Amino acid sequence: MLIKTYGSAVFGIDAKTITIEVSITRGVNFFLVGLPDSAVKESQQRIDSALKENGYRMPIKKVVINMAPADIRKEGSAYDLPLAVGILAASEQITNEELDKYIIMGELSLDGTLLPIKGVLPIAIKAREEGFKGFILPKHNAREAAIVNNLEVYGVENIREVVDFLNGDLNLQPTEVDTRKEFADSLNNSDLDFSDVKGQENVKRALEISASGGHNIIMVGPPGAGKTMLAKRIPSILPPLSLQEALETTKIHSVVGKMSTESALLTQRPFEAPHHTISDVALVGGGAFPQPGTISMAHNGVLFLDELPEFKRTVLEVMRQPIEDRNITISRAKFTVQYPASFMLVASMNPCPCGYYNHPEKDCVCGMGVVQKYLNKISGPLLDRIDIHVEVVPVPFNELANRGVAESSEIVRKRVSEARAIQTKRFENQKTIHNNSQITPRLLRQYCQPDKDGNILLKNAMENLGLSARAYDRILKVARTIADLEKSTTLKSEHIAEAIQYRSLDRDSWGT
Numbered sequence: 001m002l003i004k005t006y007g008s009a010v011f012g013i014d015a016k017t018i019t020i021e022v023s024i025t026r027g028v029n030f031f032l033v034g035l036p037d038s039a040v041k042e043s044q045q046r047i048d049s050a051l052k053e054n055g056y057r058m059p060i061k062k063v064v065i066n067m068a069p070a071d072i073r074k075e076g077s078a079y080d081l082p083l084a085v086g087i088l089a090a091s092e093q094i095t096n097e098e099l100d101k102y103i104i105m106g107e108l109s110l111d112g113t114l115l116p117i118k119g120v121l122p123i124a125i126k127a128r129e130e131g132f133k134g135f136i137l138p139k140h141n142a143r144e145a146a147i148v149n150n151l152e153v154y155g156v157e158n159i160r161e162v163v164d165f166l167n168g169d170l171n172l173q174p175t176e177v178d179t180r181k182e183f184a185d186s187l188n189n190s191d192l193d194f195s196d197v198k199g200q201e202n203v204k205r206a207l208e209i210s211a212s213g214g215h216n217i218i219m220v221g222p223p224g225a226g227k228t229m230l231a232k233r234i235p236s237i238l239p240p241l242s243l244q245e246a247l248e249t250t251k252i253h254s255v256v257g258k259m260s261t262e263s264a265l266l267t268q269r270p271f272e273a274p275h276h277t278i279s280d281v282a283l284v285g286g287g288a289f290p291q292p293g294t295i296s297m298a299h300n301g302v303l304f305l306d307e308l309p310e311f312k313r314t315v316l317e318v319m320r321q322p323i324e325d326r327n328i329t330i331s332r333a334k335f336t337v338q339y340p341a342s343f344m345l346v347a348s349m350n351p352c353p354c355g356y357y358n359h360p361e362k363d364c365v366c367g368m369g370v371v372q373k374y375l376n377k378i379s380g381p382l383l384d385r386i387d388i389h390v391e392v393v394p395v396p397f398n399e400l401a402n403r404g405v406a407e408s409s410e411i412v413r414k415r416v417s418e419a420r421a422i423q424t425k426r427f428e429n430q431k432t433i434h435n436n437s438q439i440t441p442r443l444l445r446q447y448c449q450p451d452k453d454g455n456i457l458l459k460n461a462m463e464n465l466g467l468s469a470r471a472y473d474r475i476l477k478v479a480r481t482i483a484d485l486e487k488s489t490t491l492k493s494e495h496i497a498e499a500i501q502y503r504s505l506d507r508d509s510w511g512t
Contacts, residue, residue: 027062034067221392
C-alpha cells in the first residue's frame with residue numbers, strides 16, 4: 001500500500017515542502033531513500049522503539065520510503081514523526097483519509113514522546129501558503145507556529161496522541177495565539193533604561209543620533225567608563241519593532257532554535273554580543289549546511305562587539321560586505337543561501353593596550369607608537385564603515401553620587417521614533433532604503449546638501465583631517481540625521497560641525 005505524508009525542510013529562512021512516500025509490499029527489508037543524512041537514517045531505530053512502546057507494530061514486510069524531491073538533502077531528526085505516521089498509515093494502523101491536508105513534523109524519543117524542533121515558523125508560513133489545513137508538531141513549538149493565522153496548529157506530546165487524533169479517537173483543540181495582542185502587550189518591556197546611566201551626556205547624544213539614523217558607532221574609553229552599560233541600553237531607545245520586522249526576526253531565531261517555549265513572537269529588538277574569540281563562520285553564518293550566524297541573529301537589532309581590537313582580523317574583515325549590503329550570501333558547491341543582516345553595529349574599545357591613553361587622571365604607560373599600532377588592528381576600510389566615533393571618559397564622583405533622575409529611554413525613544421518617521425516618509429518610494437545610514441551616493445546629492453557655511457566647514461575638515469571619500473559620505477549622513485532630530489529640512493553648519501566631531505578615530509587625528 002502506498003501512502004503519502006508531508007513534512008518540510010528549511011533552507012535559509014524559508015521552507016520547502018517534502019513529500020514522504022511510504023510503500024509497504026511483500027518482503028523483509030527497510031529502505032529509506034531521497035538523500036537523507038545520518039540523523040534521518042537513524043530514525044528507523046527511534047520509530048521502531050516508539051511504536052512498540054505505545055502498542056503499535058512495525059510491519060515485518062518490505063518498507064520503502066522516498067523523501068521527495070530526492071535531489072534535496074534532508075537533515076535532522078524532525079522527520080521522525082511524518083515517517084512514523086506514514087508507516088502506520090501504509091500498514092493500515094491509521095485510517096485517516098485526510099493525511100494530505102496536514103504538515104507533520106517532530107522528533108521522537110524512544111518512548112514515543114515528541115521533542116522540540118527548529119524552524120517551526122518558516123514551516124508554518126509555507127504550510128499556509130500551500131493551502132494545508134493544519135500543522136501537527138511537538139507541543140513545545142505550538143505557540144511559535146500558532147502566530148500564523150488561517151492554519152490549524154495542533155501541539156501534541158507523544159505519538160499516541162497523533163494516532164488517536166488522526167483516527168478520530170481524540171479531539172485536539174488547535175493552539176491559538178492573538179498575535180497582535182501579544183505583540184502589543186510586550187512591545188515596551190525592557191529591564192534596561194538610559195536613566196540608569198549617570199553622566200555621559202555627550203555619549204548619550206551620540207547614541208541617540210546613531211539610533212535615529214541607524215548609524216554604526218564605536219565608543220573609545222578606558223576600562224570602567226561605562227561603554228558596555230551604555231551599549232546594552234541601545235535597544236531601549238530604538239523604535240519598537242513593527243509586526244513585519246518581528247515576524248522576520250522570529251523566523252531567523254526559529255531556524256537557529258533559539259525560541260523559548262513561552263514566547264510565540266520576538267517583540268524586543270535583538271542584542272547580540274559575541275565573545276572576541278568567535279570564529280568567522282560563527283559570526284557570518286555557514287557550515288556544510290549553512291546556518292545563520294550572529295550577524296543574522298542581530299537582524300533588526302544591535303550587534304555589540306566589545307573590545308574590538310581583540311577580535312581576529314579575519315573575523316572583522318568578513319563583516320565589511322554585510323555592513324554595506326545588509327545581507328550575507330553563503331555559497332556552497334550545490335546551492336547558495338542568503339540571510340538578512342540589517343543590524344546596527346556598536347563597538348567599543350580601550351584607547352590603547354593599557355587602557356589609559358587620554359585619561360584625565362591616570363597616565364598611559366604605553367610606549368611610542370603603541371597607541372597607533374593598537375588602532376591599526378582595525379582596518380581603515382572597516383573603520384570608514386563606522387559612521388560615529390565617540391570618546392567615553394570616566395564619570396566624576398559628583399555625577400555618580402548625584403541622586404537626580406536622568407532622562408529615561410522612553411523620552412529618548414520618542415525623539416528617535418519621530419526622526420525615523422521623517423526618514424520613512426523621505427524614502428517611501430525606495431524599496432531598499434529605510435534610514436539615513438542606507439542613503440546611496442545618488443540620493444546623498446539629493447537629500448544631504450549642506451548650506452554655504454556648512455560646505456566651507458566640511459571642505460576645511462576634509463583637508464585638515466585627511467578624511468577619506470567614504471568618511472565624507474558618512475559625515476553628510478550623520479548630519480542629515482542630526483537635522484532630522486531638530487526637524488530641520490536643510491543641513492546647517494552646526495549640523496555639519498557636530499557630525500565632523502564624530503570622526504575622531506580617523507588616522508590623522510588620533511594617537512599622534
